[in-house]
Amino acid sequence: MTDHAETTIQRILASETFRCAAGVLAAEHDRTVEDIIRLTEIESPSFNEAVRARTWFDMARTHGLSDLEIDAEGNVTGIRRGIGNGPLICVAAHLDTVFPAGTDVKVRREGTKLFAPGIGDDTRSLAVLLAWLRAMDAAGIDTRADILFVADVGEEGAGDLRGMRHLFQHGRYKDRISTFITVDSPNMERIVTGGVGSKRYRITFKAPGGHSFGAFGVVNPLFAMADAISRLGRVPVPTEPKTTYSASVTGGGTSINSIPNLVWTEFDLRSESIRELAALEERFLEIIHAAVAAENDIRSTRNGPVTVEISPIGDRPAGHTGEAHELVRFAQAAIKAKGYETRFEASSTDANIPMSMGIPAIRIGSGGTGAREHSLDEWIDVEPDASLRGMEAGLATLLAVAGVV
Numbered sequence: 001m002t003d004h005a006e007t008t009i010q011r012i013l014a015s016e017t018f019r020c021a022a023g024v025l026a027a028e029h030d031r032t033v034e035d036i037i038r039l040t041e042i043e044s045p046s047f048n049e050a051v052r053a054r055t056w057f058d059m060a061r062t063h064g065l066s067d068l069e070i071d072a073e074g075n076v077t078g079i080r081r082g083i084g085n086g087p088l089i090c091v092a093a094h095l096d097t098v099f100p101a102g103t104d105v106k107v108r109r110e111g112t113k114l115f116a117p118g119i120g121d122d123t124r125s126l127a128v129l130l131a132w133l134r135a136m137d138a139a140g141i142d143t144r145a146d147i148l149f150v151a152d153v154g155e156e157g158a159g160d161l162r163g164m165r166h167l168f169q170h171g172r173y174k175d176r177i178s179t180f181i182t183v184d185s186p187n188m189e190r191i192v193t194g195g196v197g198s199k200r201y202r203i204t205f206k207a208p209g210g211h212s213f214g215a216f217g218v219v220n221p222l223f224a225m226a227d228a229i230s231r232l233g234r235v236p237v238p239t240e241p242k243t244t245y246s247a248s249v250t251g252g253g254t255s256i257n258s259i260p261n262l263v264w265t266e267f268d269l270r271s272e273s274i275r276e277l278a279a280l281e282e283r284f285l286e287i288i289h290a291a292v293a294a295e296n297d298i299r300s301t302r303n304g305p306v307t308v309e310i311s312p313i314g315d316r317p318a319g320h321t322g323e324a325h326e327l328v329r330f331a332q333a334a335i336k337a338k339g340y341e342t343r344f345e346a347s348s349t350d351a352n353i354p355m356s357m358g359i360p361a362i363r364i365g366s367g368g369t370g371a372r373e374h375s376l377d378e379w380i381d382v383e384p385d386a387s388l389r390g391m392e393a394g395l396a397t398l399l400a401v402a403g404v405v
Contacts, residue, residue, distance in 0.1 A: 005329035008400050009337055013392075018399070020139035022392050025131055026384065033114075033382050035059065035127035037107045040119045045103075046159035049074055049095040056095065056126055056151045063133040065149060073166035076151040077173070080133065082402065086145035087178035089402045091132075092350055093125035093366075094155035094163070094184065098374050112383040120370035120380040125183040126151055128366045132395050144403035148173055155184075155350050160314045164353040179327055179401055180361035182350040186370040186380055188338075188390040191331050192363035194346030195355040196242075197277045197318025198270045202311045203228070203288055208303040209254065209261030219299045219306045222253065222263045228291035229265065235283055241272035242346070243280060266313065272346045274318045274356075285310070316348055319355025327360045327401055334396040335364070338389045367391040 012018050025032075044052040057076045061068055065078030076095075097118030099105070107116040129149055135141075152163035168174055205221035229247045237243040245268065252263030269284060271277035288308060296305045321328060323344055332342050351361040367390020370380035381387075 003329070005326065005333040005400070009330065009333040009396055012396050012399050012404055013337060017139045017141050018396065021135035021141060021395065022388070024135040024138040025388055025391055025395075028131065028134060029384050029388065032127050032131045035130055036114065036119065036124050036382070039126050040107050040116045040123045041105050043101055043103065043105055044095050044097050044118070045100050046096040046098070046154055046156050048101060049153045052095050053151060053153065059130055060133070060149065063130060064137060065133070071166065071171055073163055074153040075163045075167055075171070077167075077171070078149050080136070080147045080149065082143045082146045083405060084144040086403055088148055088173060088176040089145045089179050089398070090148040090150060090173070090177045091129065091181045091183065091398055092150035092152050093129055093182065094122045094152050094350060095126065096153055096156050096159055097121070097123070098156045103376070113379050113381050115377060115379045117376050117378055119378055121185045121373040121378070122155070122183075124186060124368070124370070124380055125366040128183060128391055128394065131391060132398065135395065141399065142405040143399065144405060147398070147402050148177065152350060158314065161316055161350060161353055164350045168353050168357060168359075177354070177359060180351060180354040180359055181398065181401070182361070182363045183366050183394060184349050184363050185373060186365050186368045186390070188335055188340050188365040188367060188393060189342055190345045190365065191328065191335070191342055192347045192349055192351060193321045193323055193328055193344045194272050195317065195319040195352035196270050196272055196346050196348045197274060197352070198268060198314060198316040198348060199277060199281045200269070200312070200314030201267045202264055202313050203267065204262060204264040204309040204311070205292070205306055206262050206309070207259070207306045210259045210303065212257045212259055215259055215303075217300050218259065218303055219295050219301055220259050221295075221306050222260050224291045224295035224306045225263050225265055227294060228288050231287045231291060232267070232284060235280070235287075237280060238276060241276055243271035243273065243276045245269045245280060245284070270348070272318060277318055316352050317356035319352055319361075321355055321360050321362055325360050327362055330400040331362055331364055331397045334400065335393045337396070338393040340393070364394055364397060365390055367394065
């Protein structure tokens with residue numbers, strides 16, 4: 001028996017207007033590839049996305065979006081008007097990459113493969129959004145809902161989803177968006193329906209310090225830090241829902257013959273569950289204070305004790321969109337109709353923010369294939385057949401959600 005989602009997708013894919021849109025995607029594939037290359041070769045580390053944002057703004061301006069602007073946080077937003085008074089559907093791709101300023105982002109081409117840092121995560125998706133707009137306009141496709149197109153900042157790492165936070169909590173559309181799709185990385189088979197939450201901390205341990213020989217016996221903040229890391233490493237966490245922790249980056253100290261007066265470590269705590277993440281965070285903070293107390297008990301505090309500074313540096317909320325929700329069913333039906341095997345996953349993406357607010361949200365791919373994300377040898381394949389198959393699946397998903405007329 002065919003369900004509503006499958007019927008809707010089949011109707012869209014069989015329609016003359018969609019076939020026309022698919023033809024436009026194919027005819028303009030080279031232009032899409034050129035857009036990918038142009039955008040990739042603009043450095044865009046988190047917190048420094050302005051040049052790429054302005055470029056995408058200028059590219060989008062030729063596509064007839066209304067209310068096109070760069071908001072206070074740096075997101076580029078624009079509306080493709082629907083014909084009714086339906087809800088506002090948001091589709092987004094992120095502008096930032098994990099690579100610092102000065103990284104060589106020149107695209108190297110080998111056949112249909114393009115190599116460059118950030119080219120798949122998430123620059124390809126920025127170009128795909130533009131391709132969808134061109135195809136919809138050329139085919140004369142109308143939707144009941146307005147569609148908000150967003151090129152957002154701060155998805156990666158320390159960016160901490162700042163673009164999405166602004167969009168949903170402070171931006172002009174914050175109370176209007178009813179459904180959210182983020183297009184992130186090429187893979188079409190993985191539909192992200194779960195938002196992995198994270199808590200990130202920089203913990204700084206301080207003490208008076210001293211000569212490693214002459215002051216031996218006084219408290220050492222590095223011992224306290226090592227004790228805290230060791231204690232955390234023994235904390236049991238569930239595999240379902242998946243919950244993890246890591247001591248990730250560390251530094252401090254003065255010289256090899258000095259008891260340090262300051263050391264620090266950055267920690268990453270994650271879970272698919274809001275409850276498990278909160279429990280892990282509580283246990284982590286208990287461990288930090290216990291390790292400091294233990295060091296102050298074991299060694300002399302005659303020159304002063306070990307103290308600790310706890311600085312939150314990241315907070316990504318967890319969330320989930322039910323697999324039975326119409327949004328998920330549309331995406332699954334469209335992607336399956338184009339020959340992919342689908343699976344549901346949890347990840348940390350821009351969709352975390354709306355998910356955490358109870359707004360239906362998913363992540364889908366941009367089409368084609370690629371690998372080595374977050375590495376200098378990241379690549380995508382722009383072979384037309386595979387690329388277009390994924391782009392058509394994504395476009396069909398968007399049209400189903402927006403209510404194609």
